[in-house]
Amino acid sequence: MILGYCYKLRPNVGQSNKIDRWIDMLRANYNWSLADRIDSYYQRYICGDYCDLRTKVIITPLTCSLGGATGNPWSNKGKKKSPVNIQITELPLLKKARPWYDEIDSTVLQQNLRRLDNAYNNFFQQNRRFPKFKNRSTFRSFTYATGVKIKGNKIYLPKLGWTKFYNSRPIPDGFKIKSVTVRKKSNGYYVSVRIEHKSVPDFPLKNIEEVKTVIGLDMGLGKLVYCSDSSAIDNPRFATNKTTKRLQKIRQRRVSRKKKGSNNRRKSQQKLSGFQYRIAIKREAYQWQTAKKIVQKSDAIAIEDLQISNMIKGCKPKYDENTGRFLKNGQSAKRALNRLIADASWYSLTQKIEYMAAKSGKIVLRVNPRHTSQECSVCHHIDPDNRKGEKFFCTNCGHVDDANFQASINIKNKAINHYSLNIVKKVRRDLPEPKQLTLFQTPTSELTENKRRKHYARKSKRDVPGNLSEYTLQLSLFNQENNHPDRDSL
Numbered sequence: 001m002i003l004g005y006c007y008k009l010r011p012n013v014g015q016s017n018k019i020d021r022w023i024d025m026l027r028a029n030y031n032w033s034l035a036d037r038i039d040s041y042y043q044r045y046i047c048g049d050y051c052d053l054r055t056k057v058i059i060t061p062l063t064c065s066l067g068g069a070t071g072n073p074w075s076n077k078g079k080k081k082s083p084v085n086i087q088i089t090e091l092p093l094l095k096k097a098r099p100w101y102d103e104i105d106s107t108v109l110q111q112n113l114r115r116l117d118n119a120y121n122n123f124f125q126q127n128r129r130f131p132k133f134k135n136r137s138t139f140r141s142f143t144y145a146t147g148v149k150i151k152g153n154k155i156y157l158p159k160l161g162w163t164k165f166y167n168s169r170p171i172p173d174g175f176k177i178k179s180v181t182v183r184k185k186s187n188g189y190y191v192s193v194r195i196e197h198k199s200v201p202d203f204p205l206k207n208i209e210e211v212k213t214v215i216g217l218d219m220g221l222g223k224l225v226y227c228s229d230s231s232a233i234d235n236p237r238f239a240t241n242k243t244t245k246r247l248q249k250i251r252q253r254r255v256s257r258k259k260k261g262s263n264n265r266r267k268s269q270q271k272l273s274g275f276q277y278r279i280a281i282k283r284e285a286y287q288w289q290t291a292k293k294i295v296q297k298s299d300a301i302a303i304e305d306l307q308i309s310n311m312i313k314g315c316k317p318k319y320d321e322n323t324g325r326f327l328k329n330g331q332s333a334k335r336a337l338n339r340l341i342a343d344a345s346w347y348s349l350t351q352k353i354e355y356m357a358a359k360s361g362k363i364v365l366r367v368n369p370r371h372t373s374q375e376c377s378v379c380h381h382i383d384p385d386n387r388k389g390e391k392f393f394c395t396n397c398g399h400v401d402d403a404n405f406q407a408s409i410n411i412k413n414k415a416i417n418h419y420s421l422n423i424v425k426k427v428r429r430d431l432p433e434p435k436q437l438t439l440f441q442t443p444t445s446e447l448t449e450n451k452r453r454k455h456y457a458r459k460s461k462r463d464v465p466g467n468l469s470e471y472t473l474q475l476s477l478f479n480q481e482n483n484h485p486d487r488d489s490l
Contacts, residue, residue, distance in 0.1 A: 001196065001198075002178070003196075004192060004194050005192070005195065006191070006192045007168065008189070008191075009155075009163055009182070009189040010166065011160075011189060015160055015161065015163055016189065018103075019160070019182060020184070022104055023142065025101060026104070026108070026109070026139070027135075027136070027139040029109065029113075030115070031133045033116055034131055084116070087113050091110070105144065105158045105159045107144055108142050112143075115143070140185070141183040142182055143179055144179060144180040144181075148180045148193075150177070153165060153166070155180075157180070175195040176196055180192070180194070181194075186276070205362070206299060206300075208419055209422070211299045211300045211421050211422075212299055213299050213300070214301075214302055214365070215227055215229060215301055215412065216408040216410070216411035216412030217301060217303045217408060218404050218405075218408040219303075219346045220232075220235070221235060221337075221340045222235065223404070224290065224344060224349075225290065226404040226407070227408055228405070228408040228409050228411070229297065230405060233293070233294075236282075239279050240340055248272075251275055254268045254272075255269050255272055283345060287345065287349045287352050290352075291349065295357050300415070300421070301362065302364075302366075302367055302412050303411070304369035306369055308346055308347050315329040315330050315334055317329055367418060372407045372410045373387055373392075373403055374387055376392075376399050376406075377399070377406055378394065378397055379394065379397040390402065390404065
């Protein structure tokens with residue numbers, strides 16, 4: 001069983017300066033190692049037009065087996081080394097040539113090179129982007145593999161010493177620390193601890209046969225989530241509301257007006273980063289609350305398998321060969337939609353739902369999003385004309401419904417059919433039979449109908465003595481003048 005805890009560090013001035021210096025040196029080492037891989041590949045395995053690693057036009061067998069790295073590629077036993085092992089064995093030479101690297105822990109330097117190797121493997125195996133050179137905004141962390149200790153509210157980081165931290169969540173007994181990542185953010189330094197316990201089993205998940213209830217979720221922008229039980233969760237739009245957009249625009253303008261490299265620009269950038277960090281924190285907290293509410297609704301949660309990165313891609317450019325100019329392609333109109341999708345953060349929300357479901361012993365079912373917003377849940381007729389904006393009107397049977405709730409119902413039905421779930425439909429409970437009255441018994445509402453809750457206004461003005469309505473006051477005066485008995489005395 002593997003868990004991850006995050007704490008906020010409280011380093012002193014010397015430790016914070018040391019962390020900043022380490023991050024700068026590790027970033028330089030990362031960029032140098034990436035350039036070394038690219039250069040050595042072009043020098044050793046140049047193959048004409050087939051060796052463009054950045055654009056990945058054609059991949060030859062050489063690119064998959066050899067990543068390129070300087071040094072001796074053969075070990076003592078005659079076995080060939082991998083590129084990351086080649087660069088790790090060259091670290092002692094790096095420390096001799098640049099003695100200031102000796103203050104960094106050896107495991108931190110090794111994990112820095114393995115981080116680059118993981119980026120290469122993701123490029124070749126998982127069809128991700130080619131590794132990029134890092135700058136100050138994209139490289140802000142380093143990882144320890146061994147040597148970390150925790151006692152009370154202090155943590156021991158090799159070559160940094162004992163550092164105080166906010167121990168908001170104690171580590172359970174029996175867990176072993178596997179790795180620790182120190183990360184720099186706009187409001188301070190944080191440490192992420194990865195712990196493991198072999199004897200503790202993972203969260204027990206329900207089998208498909210045990211699922212009795214399913215709820216379908218449709219991600220939206222007007223509302224964050226539309227559920228198949230006709231409930232919806234609001235979308236606060238933390239980064240795209242009117243007030244936040246105005247404040248962010250002002251802070252970005254203040255940064256751009258400052259001179260590059262000056263202290264004033266650095267201070268303005270810190271204020272902008274803190275503002276954006278508070279937005280991210282609010283979004284994270286709201287998504288955790290939303291995920292908890294959704295998981296409590298049913299045994300299984302059905303969601304769409306969306307490719308969000310493809311949804312926010314830019315439109316293809318349109319080029320007019322006659323005039324030699326680019327035509328309008330609708331990108332300016334789509335830009336606002338892309339910002340709303342990024343602010344909703346659907347992928348992060350689905351990850352939290354999966355985590356909360358696994359923790360509660362429930363399962364998440366992913367379905368194909370094809371035709372979920374165009375299919376009628378009553379007659380199953382598929383037509384693009386069924387949906388008109390936020391309304392759904394079936395052209396076959398005339399079924400009318402909200403388009404987003406209609407999509408959530410289709411997602412639920414797809415999950416039931418695809419995973420062959422045995423869902424028992426809830427039937428309304430039969431009404432009680434009317435009571436048989438006797439011969440001289442008068443029928444009253446108490447005998448023939450179910451008892452209902454009597455609604456009365458609390459602290460009503462009529463209950464206050466001397467505070468009568470206009471009609472009641474006129475009626476009482478009329479009865480007194482004509483010597484009629486009051487209705488209260490009847």
